Amino acid sequence: EVQLVQSPTEVKKPGQFLRISCKGSGYTFTDYWIAWVRQMPGKGLEWVGIIYPDDSDTRYSPSFEGQVTISADNSITTAYLQWNSLKASDSAIYYCARAPTALLNPNHFDFWGQGTLISVSS
Amino acid sequence: DIVMTQSPDSLAVSLGERATINCKSSQSIIYTLNKKNYLAWYQQKPGQPPKLLFYWASTRESGVPDRFSGSGSGTDFTLTISSLQAEDVAIYYCQQYYNSPLTFGGGTKVEI
Numbered sequence: 001e002v003q004l005v006q007s008p009t010e011v012k013k014p015g016q017f018l019r020i021s022c023k024g025s026g027y028t029f030t031d032y033w034i035a036w037v038r039q040m041p042g043k044g045l046e047w048v049g050i051i052y053p054d055d056s057d058t059r060y061s062p063s064f065e066g067q068v069t070i071s072a073d074n075s076i077t078t079a080y081l082q083w084n085s086l087k088a089s090d091s092a093i094y095y096c097a098r099a100p101t102a103l104l105n106p107n108h109f110d111f112w113g114q115g116t117l118i119s120v121s122s
Numbered sequence: 123d124i125v126m127t128q129s130p131d132s133l134a135v136s137l138g139e140r141a142t143i144n145c146k147s148s149q150s151i152i153y154t155l156n157k158k159n160y161l162a163w164y165q166q167k168p169g170q171p172p173k174l175l176f177y178w179a180s181t182r183e184s185g186v187p188d189r190f191s192g193s194g195s196g197t198d199f200t201l202t203i204s205s206l207q208a209e210d211v212a213i214y215y216c217q218q219y220y221n222s223p224l225t226f227g228g229g230t231k232v233e234i
Contacts, residue, residue, distance in 0.1 A: 035224070037172075045164075045172065045215055045226040061223040062123070095171050099219075107219050108162035108177035115171055 002026040004034075004096050004113035011119045012086050019082040020116045022096030029077035030054040033099040033106040036070060036081045039115075040092045050099065050106050051079060057104075086120045093117050124148050124218050128227035135232065141203040143230045145216035150196045153220065160220035163192055163201045166229075167212045175214075176201070208234065 007021045022034060036048040049060040053072040060070070069082040079096060094116050097109035125148040135141045151160045159179035164172040174183045176192035179199055189204045203210055211234060216227040 044213075044229045045166075045217075047217075047224045047226065050222075050224070059222050063223075097172075105219075105222075106224070107160075108174060108217070109164075109172070110174050110177075110183070112171035112173070 002098070002111045004098060004111055006094075006096055006113040006116045009117040009119070011121075014086055014088055014120055014122055016086050016120075017082075017084055018086055018118065019080050020094060020118070022079045022081075022113050024077045024079070024098065027098075029072075030074055031101070033101055034072065034079040035097045035099055035106065035109060036068075036079075037095045037097060037109075038064075038092045039095065048081065048094070052101065052106075053079065086118075088120050088122075091118055091120045123223055124151065124220060124225050126216055126218055126225050126227035128214075128216060128230050130230060131228070132231040132233065134234065135203075135206045137208065137234060138205050141206050141210070141232055143201040143214050143216075143232070145194075145199040145201070145227050147197045147199075147218055147220075151218045151220035152196050159195055159199070160218055161192075161194075161199050162217045162219065164215045164217065165210075165212045166215065172215065203232070206232070206234070 030053045035050040038046045048064045051058045051070045072079045096113040098111040099106035127146045129144045161179040163176040166172040180192040191202045213229045
């Protein structure tokens with residue numbers, strides 16, 4: 001059974017460092033992209049970026065480029081989303097999602113994690 | 123960036139009636155070499171992550187009831203629920219994966 005299990009809720013202060021995780025199981029981790037998607041309270045879905053663990057090909061939305069870092073550790077089948085200095089506006093639910101690959105590019109998101117709620121407040 | 127525009131923002135449909143959601147892309151998302159439309163539809167219920175309904179615009183994901191259908195090509199796409207059930211109350215999103223950045227529509231809220 002394919003599963004993406006995300007790290008739990010985080011409550012942080014502005015300026016702090018944070019890394020959240022997404023552990024894949026039930027499939028070959030390096031055969032699929034892992035994407036990160038933001039959902040602010042009461043709002044829609046925004047694509048943050050994506051990584052292909054096999055070769056670490058990483059792509060970011062221009063809206064998030066330079067603000068976050070996406071990485072993966074294939075030895076523990078886990079992808080990460082990291083902030084070096086959080087802002088209050090980063091408060092949201094962040095989902096990871098798996099995407100099949102075709103022609104070296106990601107496709108639709110066929111499995112989703114349960115989401116990690118991040119709250120940033122002074 | 124490819125902009126995905128959904129309409130309407132919300133709709134109320136009686137049980138058993140048809141619901142139609144539209145999604146328009148700012149440029150064609152059909153890849154000429156394989157003739158596939160790089161469009162997916164997702165359903166999100168309150169407190170849950172999104173769930174994949176359709177990919178390649180009209181390929182139904184396993185387990186999705188056949189009252190749901192996806193259609194369209196090029197820049198104009200439609201998600202139809204032929205006979206709305208109570209469990210279909212949700213927000214529906216379209217998404218293009220033709221190129222980066224991958225982009226979502228704003229969502230359509232379906233209510234009874």
